[in-house]
Amino acid sequence: MGREYIYLDNAAATRLDERVLEAMRPYLFDTYAVATSQFGYSPGIDARDALDDARARIAAVLGATPEEFIFTSGSTESSNLALKGVALALGEKKGRHIVAGAIEDFAVLHSARALERQGFGVTRVRVDEDGRVDLAHLRESITPETILVSIQAANQEIGTLQDLQAIGEICQEKDTLLHTDATHSFTRVPLDVRAAPVALVTVSAHTVHGPKGVGGLYVREGTPIRKWMDGGFQEFDLRPGAENIPGAVGFARAVELVTPEETARLRGMRDRLTERLLEISHTRVNGHAVHRLPHNANISFRFVEGESLLLHLDLRGFAVSTGSACFSRSLEASHVILGIGGNHERAHGSVRFTFGRFNEEGDVDSVAEAVTEIVRELRRISPLGKE
């Protein structure tokens, strides 16, 4: 991907930052041992120190203690652990009911579905037309049998931010654990686990210019949770397997490289792009106008279909994402757009643009121009909108 190709799908994956690679390098070629116990050989002790150091640095950003943060293979695994781990710990003791937001990402929704197949009840909480959780519906969804509520910090597609404070208070009031998937908001939107009443937080490295294949789960001290993978005692006996030390180190470095200034710059690009795209007729923003991820813009274009829009953009050197059914692997239209009350047509015409560190100011005008021309051309050949 040279500069000629402009990448605007940072929500899916980001380019690694060179400084992250530099931080990881020693743990690939010099200190490549596993993290042995403190009674092991010295390279192993060095490896352990690096792992613990990475852990402490990421925990600090969350406001957690090091013992409350474990590394996983990514946010999908983290969310699986949160839901299934709590189910394993409390399913027999407290109850067999789980509450999840209707527009959660697949790791949460499919884990909940898997638990449903095992006999757990699952209530999916409604969201409003902007994607904000209906707090009244949340409150009435929680029963004495509810063992976990899972509501994301930010939506992967439409960028809407949830009011974790209010949601957490409801869960506290109802004496239920709260898990939040912060994959898309971590480092871009502040989250302090000492202030927010949240017991479990999913995070991931590859959304913040860190390496793929590594994520983490914050587990508040005292949270009833059991491991669901077997094979060892690593990560405080919650996640066995040889630790991905280069990954952990890279994750910590990536997290520290995100600055408020950078986030402000991305927000500026998001806003300018949104403004330019709304100049095209028959367009609308998906997701909340104010409470949204600083780097996420999601617009629906009427009368044109997302996959052909995406392909035209690719031919012109831009990468974006769409909620169109043709694009998804399951051939189903975006459950998020449908979940906020949008119809299939709106899902098929939706495009997500997500900015990252390596986007330049000029990218906004370039893609806005390209989209304007492409939409004009696709509308010309479309049977719709001609009345």
Next chain:
Amino acid sequence: MALPYSEIVMEHFRNPRNVGKIEDADAKSVEGSPACGDMVAVYLKVDGETQRISDIKFESYGCASNIATGSIVTELAKGKTLEEAKRITWKEASEELGGLPAIKTHCSVLAVDGLRAAIQNYEERHGLIKERVPTTVELVRKRLKRVMNPMAGLDLVRTKLVEEIEVSAGTVRVAIDLPADHQFAANIRAEIVEKIEPLWDVEQVVVEFSE
């Protein structure tokens, strides 16, 4: 690995042939809907004497497969007789395009269906249907499955808007569960008439709305 689409598909995607409307078309069809994510409209001009397709245009809403197939199918159909054009298959279209991914079959079949529906529309309008199947309630219901409910993007039958169908002595009466002053009442009436009136034994189509 390159994109899953062949060079030919990409060419027809970037520069689709025969795009547009024919204002005084001899026949027209619309298949699919925005709700499906795929929609094709086909317009025909037919030489009455030779029964050859003298002009054909299409409009498309959908993915690259949909657009490319619409383009190739209209190219294949141009100049052919109605009988020849009827025999154009999806497989043939796909081969002309250098192959299409299997998972995209449903997107591109629509263009072939659109061509066939347009030909059928022509034949009905010009009394060319050889086998005269008497119009029944079932047949009308089947046709109403191709009339879209603009609000839901699904057809009238699926969205339970069809309350009653009556077929008697050349008159087809369709009762629709919508108020007469509903925003889409006129559109729906027009589309129903368009799809039912061409039938050989139908003299009149009456569309009634509820109170």
